[in-house]
Every structure is written in structure tokens, then in C-alpha cells.
Amino acid sequence: MNTFYLGIDVGSVSTNLVLLDEHANVYKKLYVRTQGQPIKSLKEALAMLKQTVKTDFRIGGVGTTGSGRQLASVMVGADVVKNEITAHAVAALNHCPDARTILEIGGQDSKIIIIREGIVYDFAMNTVCAAGTGSFLDRQAARLNIPIEAFGSYALQSKSSVRIAGRCAVFAESDMIHKQQTGQNIEDIINGLCEALVRNYLNNLGKGKEIKDSILFQGGVAANVGIVAAFEREFGKKVMIPEHFDVMGALGAAILAKEEVKKTGTTHFYGFELVNREYKAKSFECQDCSNRCEVIEILSNGEPVARWGDRCGKWSGLTKEQSETSA
Amino acid sequence: MEVRVGIPRALVYYEYYPMWKAFFEELGVRVVLSDKTTKPILNDGINCSVDEACLPVKLFHGHVVNLKDKVDYLFIPRLKSVAKGEYICPKFCGLPEMIKYSIKGLPPIIDTEVNLRKTRSQLAHAFKEVGQVFTNNRKEISKAYEKALHEHDTFIQEVRKGKYPTEIIEGQKMLRKHNGDLCIALIGHVYNIYDRHMSMDIIAKLHQEGIKVITPEFLSDDVIQHKTDLLPKKMFWTFGERLMGAVLHLLDRKDIDGIIYLMSFGCGIDALVSDLCERKVRRETNIPFSLLTLDEHSGEAGFNTRLEAFIDMIRWRKRNESNISAHG
Structure with missing residues (x-):
């Protein structure tokens, strides 16, 4: 077995x-x-x-x-x-022991992880704003009626560059619409968006960090060949996409x-x-003190198996004991 | 009936409350504090303040709302400068106005100006002005002023010895695990790091991980001053000076395993000082550094992820340093 x-x-x-x-x-x-x-x-x-x-x-x-x-x-x-x-x-190092830079762009998060001598040396993660992450690309693809899978290949067909504001997803969208209304090519606009995203990523997360080989790019957005090409142009270096980039x-x-x-x-x-089993998540506002914590309760077949979200530990502590006795 | 003065539990409350409390109580005035920060207080603050304000200032508004119907006066001094040759954040200068025009139905506000930029002696005048709201007896006022200064000194001494302001003012119990393997410096404005709601209880979270925490308040003025004197240009914000000085000092120490800078979104001083600190740390040392940004979001998941990952990274790095391979 x-x-x-x-x-x-x-x-x-x-x-x-x-x-x-x-x-x-x-x-x-x-x-x-x-x-x-x-x-x-x-x-x-x-x-x-x-x-x-x-x-x-x-x-x-x-x-x-x-x-x-x-x-x-x-x-x-x-x-x-x-x-x-x-x-x-851990996954990146398992795949490529001499990785020194990991770019990861997912649905809501983007991160950069700097590896030196096989361990995490430094990292940065996007702050409150999700501009330049997968969900934004998803939304733009839907707006342009292009399947997200084909989005990147459009960028590769671009002939001339169009600059899109990448600082904020809202600005980027209105910029894209302006450019599209003045008759710019859709391929050029998409390429501009890929470049804007890379620029924004490096300004926000890459700031002050030394990008050394080997560079690994993972997360769902690594499937986007337009973004990969934009990264490679920016670095002047090859970016590697691990085989299992989407599930790292x-x-x-x-x-x-x-x-x-x-x-x-x-x-x-x-x-x-x-x-x-039937799992349900329930949330309630605890009224026991003025903190009014939003407590989440997870029920398995009607039995609470976990609770969290409380500041005082009254609710989460309850299930900790329960799970310890049941384990 | 006793006169009641309300002090919002926000902003420089974490620095000056013992002083203010002593002064008012010596004059026979009852001090009423707003409740500890909660979601409704924050919501009230966000709803009634101007949109451009930073989160701590918005929160201050919420505390005023919480307090306004329980007191005869509100104490919101106009802080322009609290140290010679330095300024405090510009939002503090306009704080009484922001409150007056944003919140209706307020009791009278005591908005005495404190401006010690030229001379420290202005403080006595400021206190005299405050005292005269309640009494004409100059002797009593000056006695209360002496008491206030004394309380402030005692408080500061305690803090410098390593007690958190909230432990002293609020009797908060902080569990420190003494077997901690790591020591992390938590850098940020007093009102960001000590307000448990706003800071997502970061100090307790670090303690729980068995980590020792050092804050800028634990360091003496001399240590801070000595370091900021070395800067090419005088740091004219008092807040920025302490944070920057603390970071510069910590870089020399061998017992710091990581630095976390906790900033609130929309803070002009932090925008510059955090970056300045980060550059110094990265250029001159290899101490792990992380910048955590606080905003209105109450979802802790993102905050916790960053914190966990940072601690993981430090432990991983430490482990690696301590078992260097014998085979080159």
C-alpha cells in the first residue's frame, strides 16, 4: 500500500x-x-x-x-x-535548492521571498491593497471577454507599448478604458497591464531587495506568459516556472x-x-463585553469543533480543551 | 458636585495620562476616561471624522464620542511641540478644531496650547491656563503642576525599566515567558503599539510565542538622543526621533533577533520614518525587518500570516546559523 x-x-x-x-x-x-x-x-x-x-x-x-x-x-x-x-x-527549495528569489502572485496576495544559503532570508507581502494580484487580472479578463488562460498570450502579440497606471487597480482599470476608447490595440493594452503589474510588484515588494538567480515564479499568475515575459524584460534574467507552480x-x-x-x-x-460530514461555519457577535468580537464557530454534524475570532480566548479555549480530550 | 474632565483613551494618553491625571486630581477634579477601544468606538470615530485623517486620529474621535455625554469638560490640549526645537505631528495641532467641527453636542473643550519648541518653561504657563478653568488659587495650581511633573517622571522611569505603559496605567497583566528564545523590537507610535484593539494584540501574540519584546519606550532619552545626533539632519518630529533613535541604537546591540515596525495607514511621519529605518537596517545589518501596516480591517488573518512568517523566518535563520556544517 x-x-x-x-x-x-x-x-x-x-x-x-x-x-x-x-x-x-x-x-x-x-x-x-x-x-x-x-x-x-x-x-x-x-x-x-x-x-x-x-x-x-x-x-x-x-x-x-x-x-x-x-x-x-x-x-x-x-x-x-x-x-x-x-x-x-519549502516547496521552492525542494524543487530548486539553489533558488535565491521567489516571486509568488496568487489571488489576493503577492509576495517576494528572498532565499540565501537555502533559508528564508527576507520576505515582503503586499499590504492592504490587492492591486496587481490574480483577482484583478481575472476581473480585467472578464471585462474584456477574454478567457484568463489566453490573457497572457495576447500580451505576447503586442507590437508597441502602452503605459498603464499600475499603482492602484481602480486607476489601472480607468486607464485601460481610456486607452481602449482612443483606439489602442487590445494586445498592446494587455501587455501594458502586464508591465504595470510587474512595475507595481517590484516597487512595492522588491524595494531594496537584491534579485539574484535563480528566480522562481510561482502562484496562479505564473501561468500568465505575458507577466512572465514582463518580469524577464524587467530583470534581464531568465525566470523559472516550477512544474507545479500552481500548487506550490x-x-x-x-x-x-x-x-x-x-x-x-x-x-x-x-x-x-x-x-x-456536514460542516458549517457560523458566526456571531459575542455580547459578553464591549469588544464585540466576531466569533466564528465551525460545526461538524452540528457539533462545534472549533471557534476563533475572540480576543479573550473564552470561545477558542473552549474547543481547544474539547479537541485535546477527543484526540 | 465634583467637576468631571474627560480624557480620551487614545493618542498621547499612553504617554501623558499619569501627568494629566495627577494634575486634575490634585485640583479636586474628577478624571473620566473613555472606555477601552472597541469596534463600536472605532466605527463611531470613522463615521464622524474627516476622511483624510489617519486611523489613530479617527479613533480619537471615537473616544470623544464615547466620553462626551459623561463629562463637564473635555481635555484636548493643542500639542504643537513637546520638546525643544522639535515639532509634534501636524494633526495634533489641529486636533481640537477637528473634534469641534466634526462632532456635535460637545461639552466645553480645554484646548490649551502646549508649545515647548522655544522653551520648556512654556509648560508651566500651559498648566496654569488649564488650572484656571477650575480655580483662581495660583498656589494650588502650582502645587498640582509639581505633582503632575513628579508623577510623569515616576511613570517614565518605570517605563524605561521595561514596563509597558498599559501595565502601569491600566494595570494590564502581561504574561512574559522567561524562557524566550528570541527578542524582537517592536517599533511604532505609542498609540499604535499599546492599544490592544488597534495593534491586534501584537505584544501578547509575541509573548505567547515565547518572544521577548522591546519597545522604544524602554530606551532612555540619552540613548535616543545620542543616536539621532549622528543623523546628518535634525529630526524635527518628536515621534520620529524616538523611533529612529531606537532603531539606530538597536542596530548596535547583539541581542535583537528582529525588528517589527508597526505603522498605521495614512501616517505621514511613519511613511518617511519607517522607510528611513528600513533602509538603515537593511544597509547596515542583516537583522530581519518587517513592516506591518494597520488599517480599519478587523480580519486578523493577513496580519497573523505576516507575523507568523516573520517569526518562522527568524527561527529558521537562527537554527541555520547555529549549525554550520563542519564540511566547509
Whole structure:
């Protein structure tokens, strides 16, 4: 029987799963859209994954990451819950041990991770604004009625450059509309947008950082050949796209789970039967003090399995005890 | 009946409250504080303040709303300068006006000007002016003033020894784990780092991770002054001076594993000083540095991710430094 390690990345735009074999090779990967419903999409993805694996297998360990990592963790019984930066770096280093710069652009987040001597040396992540991330590209593609998958190839056909304001997604959009109304080519406008996005990314995140080879580009946006080309023009260097660029977070989580289970010896995974459980997230405003915390409660078949969001720890502490006794 | 003076629990409250409280109480005036920051207080502040203001100033508005119906006077001094040759943030100079024109139904505001740019002795005049609202007895006022200065000194001494202002003023319990493996310097304005709601409780989160926290307030004025004197140009903002001086000093120390600069969105001083600090740190050392920005969002996920990743990175780097391979 094969032993696989499961990595789960519940992001704002996509939910990704990776099955890793004992030799840290990707056995199977899955990329589904979160569509604002992390619970539903994770259950569907797990069911799909189970179906596609034809051989007999067991799950040796589970790791979760992404902005929905906590939620995913209580649903599946994770062995490791890790932030995206560490997960992405671990996956990148596993793929390319001499990576020194990691560019990652996802749905809502963009990050740059600087690696020196095989460890994370520095990183930056976009602040409150999501300009220049995947969701913005998604929106522009939809507005222009171009499938997002083909968006980048339009940019490659551009003949002359059009400058688009990249500072803010709202400005960029109105700039694009102005340019389009004056008769500029759609290919040139899309290329201009790719360049604006790269410029904005480097101004915001790359500021003061030395971009050294090898440069890895990962995250959903790495599929966009227009952006890749714009990065390469900007750096004057080759940018590498790892084979599993779209699921690197999940891959990192799986690797971390494998390491964790090596230490602890056992996994907390609930098993694939969990897809038959009914999970619900409920939120309420705690009225016990003037903080009015928004408490989130996760119910599994009607039973609360986790709560968070409270400042005092009254609600989250409650389930910690429960899960400890049940574990 | 006692006269009640309201002090909003925001902005420089974290620096001057013990002084103000001592002064008013010595004059027989009751001091009423606004409640600790909550979501409704912040919402009120955002709703009634001008859009261009920074988040801490908006929050101040919320505290005024929370307080206005419970007191006879509001104490909102017009702070222009609190140190010789320096200025405070321009928003503080216009604070009484911003409040007056943004919030209706206010009690009288005591908006005495404090401007110590030329001479420190102006402080006595300012306090005299405040005191005269309540009494004509000059002796009493000057006695209260002495008391206020004394309380302020005691407070500052305690803070310099490593107590958080909120531990002293509010009796807040901060659990420090003494087996901490890391020491992180948390740099930011007092009202950003000590307001538990606004800072997303960052100090407690770091403590929970077993991390020792150092803030600029723990450092003596001499240490700060010594460092900022070395700058090519005088830093004329008092706030900026402390933050910058603290960072410069920390760079010399060997016990700092990381620096977190906590800034609020829309702060003009932070926009410059944070960048200046970051450049210094990056050019002259390899101490990990992270800039965290606070804004109205109450979702902690993004904030926690950055914090976790930063701590992870420091631990990873430390581990690596301590086990250098014996094989070249």
C-alpha cells in the first residue's frame, strides 16, 4: 500500500491539493476554484482526489496552508498548519535548492521571498491593497471577454507599448478604458497591464531587495506568459516556472506534514470519510463585553469543533480543551 | 458636585495620562476616561471624522464620542511641540478644531496650547491656563503642576525599566515567558503599539510565542538622543526621533533577533520614518525587518500570516546559523 502525504492550500481564489509520495514526488495535484465557499470547495476537492487515485493508499500526514488554513485544519485534522510564506519557500527549495528569489502572485496576495544559503532570508507581502494580484487580472479578463488562460498570450502579440497606471487597480482599470476608447490595440493594452503589474510588484515588494538567480515564479499568475515575459524584460534574467507552480503552497504543506509525522510518528487525519460530514461555519457577535468580537464557530454534524475570532480566548479555549480530550 | 474632565483613551494618553491625571486630581477634579477601544468606538470615530485623517486620529474621535455625554469638560490640549526645537505631528495641532467641527453636542473643550519648541518653561504657563478653568488659587495650581511633573517622571522611569505603559496605567497583566528564545523590537507610535484593539494584540501574540519584546519606550532619552545626533539632519518630529533613535541604537546591540515596525495607514511621519529605518537596517545589518501596516480591517488573518512568517523566518535563520556544517 502506498503512503501519501496530503497538502492543502485554501486560498482566496483557489483551493489546491497535492498528494506527495514517500520520495517527495508529486503523485497527484488538484486545483479548484474556492468561489467564496472554502468548506464546500475543500470537500469537493477531497472527494475528487479520492476518486482519481486508483491505487490502494493511506494518508501518512496532512498539512494545511493559505488564508483558510485554520478552517481546513479543523476539517481534516491537520498535522501541520503553516503560513503561506514558509510553505512556498519549502516547496521552492525542494524543487530548486539553489533558488535565491521567489516571486509568488496568487489571488489576493503577492509576495517576494528572498532565499540565501537555502533559508528564508527576507520576505515582503503586499499590504492592504490587492492591486496587481490574480483577482484583478481575472476581473480585467472578464471585462474584456477574454478567457484568463489566453490573457497572457495576447500580451505576447503586442507590437508597441502602452503605459498603464499600475499603482492602484481602480486607476489601472480607468486607464485601460481610456486607452481602449482612443483606439489602442487590445494586445498592446494587455501587455501594458502586464508591465504595470510587474512595475507595481517590484516597487512595492522588491524595494531594496537584491534579485539574484535563480528566480522562481510561482502562484496562479505564473501561468500568465505575458507577466512572465514582463518580469524577464524587467530583470534581464531568465525566470523559472516550477512544474507545479500552481500548487506550490499545498506542496510545501505536504512536505512539512511529512517532516512533522516523521517526528511524531502518527497523523491526525480524519480520513476521507470527512467529506460525508456536514460542516458549517457560523458566526456571531459575542455580547459578553464591549469588544464585540466576531466569533466564528465551525460545526461538524452540528457539533462545534472549533471557534476563533475572540480576543479573550473564552470561545477558542473552549474547543481547544474539547479537541485535546477527543484526540 | 465634583467637576468631571474627560480624557480620551487614545493618542498621547499612553504617554501623558499619569501627568494629566495627577494634575486634575490634585485640583479636586474628577478624571473620566473613555472606555477601552472597541469596534463600536472605532466605527463611531470613522463615521464622524474627516476622511483624510489617519486611523489613530479617527479613533480619537471615537473616544470623544464615547466620553462626551459623561463629562463637564473635555481635555484636548493643542500639542504643537513637546520638546525643544522639535515639532509634534501636524494633526495634533489641529486636533481640537477637528473634534469641534466634526462632532456635535460637545461639552466645553480645554484646548490649551502646549508649545515647548522655544522653551520648556512654556509648560508651566500651559498648566496654569488649564488650572484656571477650575480655580483662581495660583498656589494650588502650582502645587498640582509639581505633582503632575513628579508623577510623569515616576511613570517614565518605570517605563524605561521595561514596563509597558498599559501595565502601569491600566494595570494590564502581561504574561512574559522567561524562557524566550528570541527578542524582537517592536517599533511604532505609542498609540499604535499599546492599544490592544488597534495593534491586534501584537505584544501578547509575541509573548505567547515565547518572544521577548522591546519597545522604544524602554530606551532612555540619552540613548535616543545620542543616536539621532549622528543623523546628518535634525529630526524635527518628536515621534520620529524616538523611533529612529531606537532603531539606530538597536542596530548596535547583539541581542535583537528582529525588528517589527508597526505603522498605521495614512501616517505621514511613519511613511518617511519607517522607510528611513528600513533602509538603515537593511544597509547596515542583516537583522530581519518587517513592516506591518494597520488599517480599519478587523480580519486578523493577513496580519497573523505576516507575523507568523516573520517569526518562522527568524527561527529558521537562527537554527541555520547555529549549525554550520563542519564540511566547509
